Amino acid sequence: MINIPAWARPTAQRFLDAGWHVSDVLHALDTRPDGSEWTYTPHRHGTPQWAVYRLSVWLDGFGQPYPPRSQVxxxxxxxxxxxxxxxxxxxxxxxxxxxxxxxxxxxxxxxxxxxxxxxxxxxxxxxxxxxxxxxxxxxxxxDQSARDREARMRWELLDEQAQAAIRAGAVTEVWMPPADEEPIDPRTLARERALAKARREKRNGSGVRDC
Structure with a gap:
């Protein structure tokens, strides 16, 4: 019975046996069942009579403790x-x-x-x-967004194929300049042909074709 004064413990024991917590007993010593605080007690504070007087109002007509505050x-x-x-x-x-x-x-x-x-x-x-x-x-x-995505993917693939053709120098025809003109590098020509083909395909809006 920690925190319960020694002079109040004998009276508080019956409440603890009924399931009250120590905090419930301390609350009952200062408060009436209706929630109002005690302002007067006809016994001196710190005596067993003082505890009996205050805790007795927490007993029902059969002398049993009311449900404790914690339970309520x-x-x-x-x-x-x-x-x-x-x-x-x-x-x-x-x-x-x-x-x-x-x-x-x-x-x-x-x-x-x-x-x-x-x-x-x-x-x-x-x-x-x-x-x-x-x-x-x-x-x-x-629908337009779907078509745009499809076209973007198609042209990305075409660009990849054009770049592959440029790197490999894959051309079906090599144009040779006249003898009096400066020679043209075949790889440069292949690159220009591949890019020209990609631009032409893009303008026509057709599908991907082999380079």
Missing amino acids: LAEQVARQDAEQQHDRQRWAELRAARLHDVEPAARRAREMLAAASLRAASQIRRREVQGQARRSQAGASE
């Missing part, structure tokens, strides 16, 4: 956690139900507005057309 607080926390969990689950169910039902409800609302007002019907139809146009435009943008 633990039950409150557990109850609050359970209520919060229930609320979170309920809100999740409501959100899922709203998300599931939002499109049919919106469609019914549009139909009711369209039936009640020609102007509303015209506005609803215009918005539907605009929405379809935006979806079509988004789809076209995705």
Whole structure:
């Protein structure tokens, strides 16, 4: 019974036997069951009578200790956690139900507005057309992006083949300059032919061909 004064221990023992903690006993010595603090005791502080007087108000009509403060607080926390969990689950169910039902409800609302007002019907139809146009435009943008990626990959492969042809000097025809002109390096000519072919393929937008 550490922290409980020696003069209060005999009275506190029955509370400890009932499952109270030392902190519960110390709290009861200073506080009434309703939460108010003691302001007066008709016995001198530090005597067994003082402890008996204050702890006796924590006994029920059968002389049994009330549930300790620590137990009451633990039950409150557990109850609050359970209520919060229930609320979170309920809100999740409501959100899922709203998300599931939002499109049919919106469609019914549009139909009711369209039936009640020609102007509303015209506005609803215009918005539907605009929405379809935006979806079509988004789809076209995705298709164009896919085509751009494909073309970029195709030209990267073509450039690699052109560079390989340049390094290997693979040309089907070598142009020889007239005798009075300065000779041209065949590898330089091969490089120019390969680059010219790559540019021509790129302009025509055709597929990759062998060099």
